[in-house]
Amino acid sequence: MRLKITYEHPEVPVNAFLWTPKARLEPLHVHTSLEIGLCVSGGGWFYFGEKRYRAEPGDIFVVNNQELHIAQSDEAEPSTYIFLNFDPNYLLAEDVRLLLPFAYSPGRFRNHIPGDDPLAGRLAPLIRTVWEELRDRREGCGSMVKSALLQLSVLLLRRESEPVAQEHWRRLVRDFAKIRPVLAFLEERFRDPLDLRSVAERLELGVSASRLSHAFKDATGKTFKDYLQRLRLNEAKRLLMTTDQDVLDVCFASGFQSAATFYRAFQAEAGMSPSAFRERHRVSAIFENSGP
Template identity: 50%
Template sequence: MKLTITYEHDVSINAFRWTPHAYRQPLHAHASLEIGLCLSGTGRFYFGRKAYEVNRGDVFLVNNEELHIAQSDPDDPSRYLFLNFDGALLLAEDPGLLLPFAYRSSRFHNLIPAGSALAEAVTPWMLAVERELRDREPGCLAMAKSALIQLCGLLLRHYTRELSAEQQLSAARSANQTKALAQLVEQRYREPIGLRDVAEELGISMSRASRVFRETTGRRFADYVALLRVQEAKRLLAGSDRQVAHIGFDCGFQSLATFYRAFKDATGLSPVQFRQTFGLGAPDAAPTRK
């Protein structure tokens, strides 16, 4: 089951607390990356065919492809702090920050155990993200983003140390190629642009370009292009009174049907609904997280 995640702030990060059911719900995935911290209680956390016993202080990494679900112990329900965030945030900062989430499920240990040096290091940053988004003090969005980047930097350093020198070199090469791909797309996403175009411009094969982009970001190339177009459309819908159709075409979509479908998939709302909720003169409201 694929869930749609919408964000409650202008920066694409959610922080929320959640107590899983005492029975096992269906596994799900979502386009956002996720980090979970068990604040109290016990239970189990399922990732595909993997299952981890959960205790207070355990931290879990979730990428945007792996099916997962948490379950509480009925006698000692677990409670979590979860951070959901769009991988594009990290891609814009440093593609290497995405590497801890670019794992293959069967070979990856999602659990960072309570009491370990890494869990002790990342927990304060998770709490800082939550605090900034909750308290909404001046500069909170920048502070929340900064805390998330610090957190992911710690993850990157930890997982990089576990790689051989050859694997580190390969990972760095992939990250640099992904950054170059992303920069080209950010310059030209309003145009009809395809993977072949940017691969040829960078002098690499389409298969190589597709593979490194997917492995580093967890996204298909076409999905990332659509994401940039949707983000620009959101800005224009909320901040101008231009016609919806004109906005869709100006952002690079080749048809209104494609624009509406991509926008609804990314936000959970149609472009018209988004403007009615967040556009100029709209009443204050927050999007619904699903």
């Protein structure tokens, strides 16, 4: 399901809360906010689409606004997390580069930061600070929350940038700034018939479709067409898991214009037909007996 996140105080578009996942796996979901989760006790698993990570105390999970995901507790020792949800525009207003650690690119994007990673040791106190400040609401809370969240985002940014040659990183930053309006547009309109040229013209980006195509591939690791298809496939999976819509209805509701294209793309992505995916991942049975 796609969750719409609201914030208690719009001037500080950040939510922080303690959460214990259920031992029975619930439906995967996606939401408009970015998210970071710190496992503070217990154990379990964290799912991102077809990926599954074991969760232990101290582990941190980075969630963007595109991947279907959910956490699950170990039945014998339920996990508890501190989760932060925040509006991407909160970071965008400071520095577009701060969104790069959350930009989905399969070659770079890493959801899991193990608790024994030194980076996790630096991020965990910042996550706790945001949670404590929003819980206590003391004088200057908004400034403390923003400061901690910016520090956290910079540390994630450095994790992404350090292994990359500086010239390539500078180009990546430039390209990401160019395509950010396109990503936001696709998030809202991926169900519509779209192509890169018409999107570029509609958004009045001032760059050629050819240049934008190269920038898109460099920044996301995917072509515009493949990126759009990923959004549609995620929506199709969500509908298959959470509704009783006919598969053909799911195809068109997800933005695919052709059933043949949908079936071919779904098989290539999931390794099974849409009907088989639904049977395997129905909300009532999904990974019901899942173990380590």
